[in-house]
Amino acid sequence: MTTLSASAPLDTHTSGRTTLAGTWATGTSEREPGQQPESPLALSFEVMPPRSAEQQERSGELLDLLASYDPDYVAVTSAVRTGWSAGTAAFISQLSATTRLRPLAHLACTAAPRDELVTWIERYIDSGVRGFLAIRGDLAPGATAPPSGHLAHADALVTLLRSVERNQVARLCAGRFAIGVAAYPSGHPESKRPEEDIDVLAAKQRNGADFAITQLFFNPAQITTMSRRADLAGVTLPIIPGIMPITGSARLTRMCHLSGLTPPAYIAQALAAAGSPAEEYEIGLSLTADFVEALVEVGVPGLHFYTFNDPTTITELLARLSPQTRARLTNNRKDTP
Ligand code: FAD
Numbered sequence: 001m002t003t004l005s006a007s008a009p010l011d012t013h014t015s016g017r018t019t020l021a022g023t024w025a026t027g028t029s030e031r032e033p034g035q036q037p038e039s040p041l042a043l044s045f046e047v048m049p050p051r052s053a054e055q056q057e058r059s060g061e062l063l064d065l066l067a068s069y070d071p072d073y074v075a076v077t078s079a080v081r082t083g084w085s086a087g088t089a090a091f092i093s094q095l096s097a098t099t100r101l102r103p104l105a106h107l108a109c110t111a112a113p114r115d116e117l118v119t120w121i122e123r124y125i126d127s128g129v130r131g132f133l134a135i136r137g138d139l140a141p142g143a144t145a146p147p148s149g150h151l152a153h154a155d156a157l158v159t160l161l162r163s164v165e166r167n168q169v170a171r172l173c174a175g176r177f178a179i180g181v182a183a184y185p186s187g188h189p190e191s192k193r194p195e196e197d198i199d200v201l202a203a204k205q206r207n208g209a210d211f212a213i214t215q216l217f218f219n220p221a222q223i224t225t226m227s228r229r230a231d232l233a234g235v236t237l238p239i240i241p242g243i244m245p246i247t248g249s250a251r252l253t254r255m256c257h258l259s260g261l262t263p264p265a266y267i268a269q270a271l272a273a274a275g276s277p278a279e280e281y282e283i284g285l286s287l288t289a290d291f292v293e294a295l296v297e298v299g300v301p302g303l304h305f306y307t308f309n310d311p312t313t314i315t316e317l318l319a320r321l322s323p324q325t326r327a328r329l330t331n332n333r334k335d336t337p
Pocket residue numbers: 076077078079080106108133134135136137138139152153154155181182183188189190191192196197200203213214215216242
């Protein structure tokens with residue numbers, strides 16, 4: 001069983017923390033006497049269920065490293081190549097058995113027909129999961145919608161989650177799931193106009209979503225614009241940026257292709273100017289750290305890091321953040337209640 005509270009993902013929480021040598025320990029902020037501390041930033045990571053025996057063997061190291069940062073939650077993806085919900089649930093079981101991490105299960109309309117999704121939601125409740133990311137899921141090549149019998153869009157999945165929640169309210173001690181949804185500062189490739197992305201976010205909120213995590217993007221102004229438009233449309237969900245560590249042009253190109261984006265010219269040029277893969281990695285991580293600082297500057301409520309299951313890169317990226325940002329990521333993590 002996990003210890004996730006009914007609304008844990010965006011709550012502050014108090015728990016003991018251990019620190020891996022040198023990773024997090026220097027996060028102190030310099031504050032004038034009497035000055036109010038800056039508000040905490042939510043911290044979360046995305047991981048993928050292992051796809052091979054070798055990845056499975058290395059997954060313990062990844063989870064231990066992430067646990068050392070005491071994040072608010074760890075989101076576990078759901079995809080065809082990792083067995084959809086079966087793979088997600090298996091990795092959440094490992095995470096819960098071996099760490100104190102709070103899981104957020106990705107649940108995709110494409111993973112199973114509606115009734116089967118209900119069974120999965122109930123199984124997640126049985127195992128203590130109380131946080132979900134409700135997504136449509138990537139479509140099969142050539143498909144324009146999920147198969148028949150599946151929910152067509154994520155807003156319907158939010159409704160389904162809330163209806164299962166109502167039926168199980170006694171088991172949840174009258175508590176609620178925390179339900180996240182996807183948001184697109186650069187626009188979803190299937191959306192016909194930018195307003196559609198805001199309309200859809202509003203529908204997800206109306207149906208019961210609590211927060212949104214974004215697809216990757218590269219310009220901090222895009223999340224400001226999206227938040228302003230969302231605000232005007234009455235969308236009050238916290239919109240948390242999803243951050244992809246840039247480690248080289250190959251990953252950048254692949255991820256942009258999958259997300260229907262074009263890599264920004266200034267990033268592509270900076271990476272192309274590198275004299276070696278090691279230099280490319282350094283340049284990429286520096287650009288990512290600058291991006292994170294700019295996001296903090298514009299006032300995002302939290303930071304969600306796509307880990308690609310690579311503990312080294314996450315350690316090196318977080319170590320590059322300013323002491324002030326690191327302090328805000330640890331502010332809500334006290335040693336005693
Ligand atoms: P939807 O909200 O259904 O939107 C898809 C398109 O349909 C958009 O153009 C939207 O405007 C439109 N639309 C939405 N609702 C309606 C409606 N009611 N009527 C008409 N049109 C509508 N994919 C995976 O397979 N597994 C994962 O684990 C995963 N994790 C992700 C995590 C994050 C943080 C993000 C941002 C994406 C993730 N994805 C994942 C990718 C996601 O599945 C794709 O981006 C997918 O194409 C859309 O998902 P969605 O939930 O935004 O879909």
